[in-house]
Amino acid sequence: MTSRAQQRVDRALAGDRRSLARAITLVEMRSPGVGTALATTTVRRRAGPGAPHVVGITGPPGAGKSTLADRIIEAAVAAQQRVAVVAVDPSSPFSGGAILGDRVRMGRHTGNDLVFIRSLSSRGHLGGLSAASAEVVDLLDAAGFDLVLVETVGVGQSELGVMEVADTVVVVLTPESGDAVQTMKAGLLEIADVFAVNKADRPGADRLVRDLQRSIELNQAKGWQPPVHATSAAEGRGVDALLDETRKHLAWCAGEGLETWRTRRGDALIRLYLDLVGEAARAEARTTLDAGLEEAIRTHRITPHQAAQGKR
Ligand SMILES: Nc1nc2c(ncn2[C@@H]2O[C@H](COP(=O)(O)OP(=O)(O)O)[C@@H](O)[C@H]2O)c(=O)[nH]1
Numbered sequence: 001m002t003s004r005a006q007q008r009v010d011r012a013l014a015g016d017r018r019s020l021a022r023a024i025t026l027v028e029m030r031s032p033g034v035g036t037a038l039a040t041t042t043v044r045r046r047a048g049p050g051a052p053h054v055v056g057i058t059g060p061p062g063a064g065k066s067t068l069a070d071r072i073i074e075a076a077v078a079a080q081q082r083v084a085v086v087a088v089d090p091s092s093p094f095s096g097g098a099i100l101g102d103r104v105r106m107g108r109h110t111g112n113d114l115v116f117i118r119s120l121s122s123r124g125h126l127g128g129l130s131a132a133s134a135e136v137v138d139l140l141d142a143a144g145f146d147l148v149l150v151e152t153v154g155v156g157q158s159e160l161g162v163m164e165v166a167d168t169v170v171v172v173l174t175p176e177s178g179d180a181v182q183t184m185k186a187g188l189l190e191i192a193d194v195f196a197v198n199k200a201d202r203p204g205a206d207r208l209v210r211d212l213q214r215s216i217e218l219n220q221a222k223g224w225q226p227p228v229h230a231t232s233a234a235e236g237r238g239v240d241a242l243l244d245e246t247r248k249h250l251a252w253c254a255g256e257g258l259e260t261w262r263t264r265r266g267d268a269l270i271r272l273y274l275d276l277v278g279e280a281a282r283a284e285a286r287t288t289l290d291a292g293l294e295e296a297i298r299t300h301r302i303t304p305h306q307a308a309q310g311k312r
């Protein structure tokens, strides 16, 4: 028998947009059906880097990530590429302001057959966001998109998990978002494959570009050295050069950087596994939390710690 989720996935893979949107909603609700369907589906990235190119876009709120995504969509569509955007908003359990802003920012592309834009919100699930993003990206991969953009704010633990699904991570900074030293302290160098210094139409951008480049050189890491690019997403300047850089990074992943790419993919898969097992254990704990045990915890007869260790 084919499950409803399987049917949704089958239709989504056949190109039906509404089924794709519904399948993503199932993932968001942590319904296991889509994951089960994906297990027997051709997810191209399982074979190695190449297609789709999954590009993560992260950085502080207001840096211009969505505006940049909008420009990247524009360039991709001009090249007849199919592009999907997943806007992940960990801060808001009920898709709040940021996502609404994104609708406005990228809205002009909705209705274009080559473009699919979707937001994911946390809905109160800790860790569920990276798991949901990973499954949604697999779904978009199987559905045949050429380019998948994953936008998320900041650098907290859940965002790092979200960025792990990407082949290439673009960290977007602005002259206002702090200097190179702060960027390094925030751990952004570890996750950046490409830096975009956006709002280059404003003063201070050249200086930030130079300081970042110097910090990267001083860091003397092996392997891929993240290039730093000035962009003005608002004016559409520097975006093509930035895209070239992301493509070079993908080519590096497929060649010299294959081991690095495989390690990151592996880390993402292990994280997904642990998240899924964690979610299942939590659900199981909920169902075994009977009235007696709940009362015992609430009245301090036993501590949550003792209860978690099986004491009653
Ligand atoms: N001056 C200037 N403003 C920009 C640029 N890119 C984005 N913005 C503006 O910055 C604000 C935040 O942009 P948005 O893309 O929503 O940022 P996000 O929160 O990182 O997604 C918006 O008002 C944009 O119009 C740029 O290159 N130059």
Ligand SMILES: [Mg+2]
Residues within 6 Å of the ligand: 065, 066, 067, 098, 102, 151
């Ligand atoms: Mg945004």
